[in-house]
Amino acid sequence: MSVAAETGIIGGIAAKFRTCPATGLKIDIAAQNLIKANAVVAIVFLAVGGLFGLLVALTRWPAVKILDPDLFYLVLTAHGLDVLLVWIIFFEMAVLYFASAIILNCRLATPRIAWLAFILMLVGAVLANVTVLQGESSVMFTSYVPLKAAPNFYLSLIVFAVGALLGCFVFLGTLVIAKDEKTYEGSIPLVTFGALVACIIAIFTLASGAVILIPTWLWSLGYIAHIDTVMYKLVWWAMGHSSQQINMAAQVAIWYAIPAILMGAKPLSEKVSRMAFLMYILFLQLASAHHMLVEPGLSSEWKVFNTSYAIYLAVLGSMIHGFSIPGAMEAAQRANGYTNGVFEWLRRAPWGNPAFAGMFLSLVLFGFLGGISGVVLGTEQINIMLHNTMYVPGHFHATVVAGTSLAFMALTYLVVPLIFQREIIWPRLAKWQPYLFGMGAAGISLFMMGAGTLGVARRHADISFSDATLSFDYPPAAFLMLGLNGMAGILAAIGGGLFVVIIVFSVLFGKKVDASNIVEALGPMPQKRVSDAVHKHGDSGTFHLPGTYILVATFFSAFVLYYFVNWKYLSELWQLG
Amino acid sequence: MAITSPENKLWWTEKVGRAELVWITIAFLWGVFMFAMMVWWHLEGNQNLSNEVYRVVPETFEEKTVAFTEKYTVREEADIPVVKPDPGSDIYMLSRLWEWWPILELKKGQTYRLHLSSMDWQHGFSLQPVNINIQVHPGLEHVVTLTPTQSGEFSVVCNEFCGVGHHTMVGRIHVID
Known part of the structure; x- marks a missing residue:
């Protein structure tokens, strides 16, 4: 794809690079270095945490079982910390700086504080790993009291959270600078708006973390006698679940950004997409309830209202994005001239570009596997069948691994040429990476959900109960599911390992990128078939989007069907009143 | 864009x-x-989790469970008392590192008020293969109204991580016709 920007590459980046012959974009060096540093550390922790994850999957494969229980619980604690917290939040810092300083063509606010944030986060992350590896803190990522970890376990998380909080304020400061210095006109771009939503949710999240972790730290030191177990869980999950909502907003922003960069996609309606983001701020934070549906001490009224995010208004937000993102892509591709049939726009999408493939797989897997399972799992009564079974990690590996991590990987394939100014080394291998990782992640999710449906407990070192006084045999299908999960884990580890290696080698040894090869470095993009690409799909009825209608109808049918299947299962349970 | x-x-x-x-x-x-x-x-619907919860001191709950067990024990199984309470009565099962105690023998189709609490850390009451999962907290006595609709041997697996012996924590409920 060596076509120069002037001769028919579609996409805003190409257009931008034309306007500026030197580097293409006005990039603040401080922002660039911070993005690099945060992304590199994120990827290092992805590698470490991913390796821990592989060990977990191989231990839960009953025929393999490579770790003893003690070590298994230790590794599982470290796995959760490193990937769910460290990899994701470091990368989100890079996303925040990218969506503010880079997209708004603006200098970053207070780079020194941004570096302080980075250092605090790094210290927190390293301390957390050291503390867990010392062996006295195998309390799982959630550290439910009165299970007690070493004081440094809580301290490390507090330090990490303070760092991340500072990073959020740097992002907000940069928005103020951009507005002051008029680096953009009108409203901030949708992607930056999405990042702003992520940032607001992050502040709520990190503040909740402080509210619960500081007293818990003092409790572990002996200064506080008692922490209420239900209250701990409620506030802890205001951090734990809400931090997944940061991911949600960040990954949706990426889902909008990548088709914009590669295809020139515009939101169907700025108003609708922004409203959908706004619903995340207003309602996603109620999700603490998802973890408390079979808990004593909370009323059903509270559970029903909160678990539904106030009558599913946050789910509504996601369902809106689920329409408007493929819709924007279809509209852009049709405007680009791919108008044959219902699905030519999708068939001729740049499937060989890992940024696009990763983004699209992330969208589909998140919606079909993560989204639907999340709503089902979060239904008050259905949760009785699924709470703390492997269905739970099955669900959140679909959202966080197949969804968020894959979206972040996809964006990285653009960040490397744009920010690190290096070409992706081994493009042919990179082409396959999102598929390998996506398939692995989808497998992990599905097989864990399968095992969970059969009742298999999560966070459990030995479902054959070989050391137990009383024994129990799970059905053979459960063992099959865990075996398949182990194999899918290997596949995901290969895909994830490939990502780490490709990115590290690209950054170190990739060909330098400048104005002459930047477009090429972004990977394959669809060729424009029509001469006039001027289009506007804010107006109603500019384009019919039959492909999107079919995709969305398929999604909705799967959703409804699966929802009722689970109610049917529930109705066959012993009676509870 | x-x-x-x-x-x-x-x-x-x-x-x-x-x-x-x-x-x-x-x-x-x-x-x-x-x-x-x-x-x-x-x-x-017939599957809703009860909201009946009391604050309880773990020792008090243990005393109540022991009294209940002594009253209704019919035999032992792996040194654990098997308790056959009156249909429709209040029944107790406590959780502690790492056991569910005692073993219950219930009658199919009868409704029981099952009292659950923990002596130490949080535990997860996971009734298998029925797949009913309830979180158990120390200091809270949760009264769940339960009607077995199948007979046979059922197990209670702990599905909330509770330390190094977590995976050995299995209890038992028998349901007879």
Whole structure:
């Protein structure tokens, strides 16, 4: 794809690079270095945490079982910390700086504080790993009291959270600078708006973390006698679940950004997409309830209202994005001239570009596997069948691994040429990476959900109960599911390992990128078939989007069907009143 | 584009496309339906978790469980008493590192008030293969109304991580016809 920007590459980046012959974009060096540093550390922790994850999957494969229980619980604690917290939040810092300083063509606010944030986060992350590896803190990522970890376990998380909080304020400061210095006109771009939503949710999240972790730290030191177990869980999950909502907003922003960069996609309606983001701020934070549906001490009224995010208004937000993102892509591709049939726009999408493939797989897997399972799992009564079974990690590996991590990987394939100014080394291998990782992640999710449906407990070192006084045999299908999960884990580890290696080698040894090869470095993009690409799909009825209608109808049918299947299962349970 | 400011500065005045409006309406109504489904199940469904909860000192709960066990023990199984309470009565099962105690023998089709609490850390009451999962906290006595609808041997697996012996924590409930 060596076509120069002037001769028919579609996409805003190409257009931008034309306007500026030197580097293409006005990039603040401080922002660039911070993005690099945060992304590199994120990827290092992805590698470490991913390796821990592989060990977990191989231990839960009953025929393999490579770790003893003690070590298994230790590794599982470290796995959760490193990937769910460290990899994701470091990368989100890079996303925040990218969506503010880079997209708004603006200098970053207070780079020194941004570096302080980075250092605090790094210290927190390293301390957390050291503390867990010392062996006295195998309390799982959630550290439910009165299970007690070493004081440094809580301290490390507090330090990490303070760092991340500072990073959020740097992002907000940069928005103020951009507005002051008029680096953009009108409203901030949708992607930056999405990042702003992520940032607001992050502040709520990190503040909740402080509210619960500081007293818990003092409790572990002996200064506080008692922490209420239900209250701990409620506030802890205001951090734990809400931090997944940061991911949600960040990954949706990426889902909008990548088709914009590669295809020139515009939101169907700025108003609708922004409203959908706004619903995340207003309602996603109620999700603490998802973890408390079979808990004593909370009323059903509270559970029903909160678990539904106030009558599913946050789910509504996601369902809106689920329409408007493929819709924007279809509209852009049709405007680009791919108008044959219902699905030519999708068939001729740049499937060989890992940024696009990763983004699209992330969208589909998140919606079909993560989204639907999340709503089902979060239904008050259905949760009785699924709470703390492997269905739970099955669900959140679909959202966080197949969804968020894959979206972040996809964006990285653009960040490397744009920010690190290096070409992706081994493009042919990179082409396959999102598929390998996506398939692995989808497998992990599905097989864990399968095992969970059969009742298999999560966070459990030995479902054959070989050391137990009383024994129990799970059905053979459960063992099959865990075996398949182990194999899918290997596949995901290969895909994830490939990502780490490709990115590290690209950054170190990739060909330098400048104005002459930047477009090429972004990977394959669809060729424009029509001469006039001027289009506007804010107006109603500019384009019919039959492909999107079919995709969305398929999604909705799967959703409804699966929802009722689970109610049917529930109705066959012993009676509870 | 999504990475540039909206071309139309007054983007909020743009009309929303019909297809998008239709989808938003469907998605909203589906949300209302799913919400109503949970409420309706509380009125008409047979699987709802009870809200009857009391604060309790672990030692008190242990005393009550021991008294209950002594009253109704019929035999032992792996040195654990098997308790056969009167149908319809209050029954107790305590959790501690790492056991569910005692073993219960219930009658199919009878309703029992099952009292659950923990002596130490949090535990997860996971009745298998039925697949009923309830979180158990120390200091809270949760009274769950339970009606077995199948007979046979059932196990209670702990599914809340509770330390190094977590995976050995298995209890038992027998249901007889």
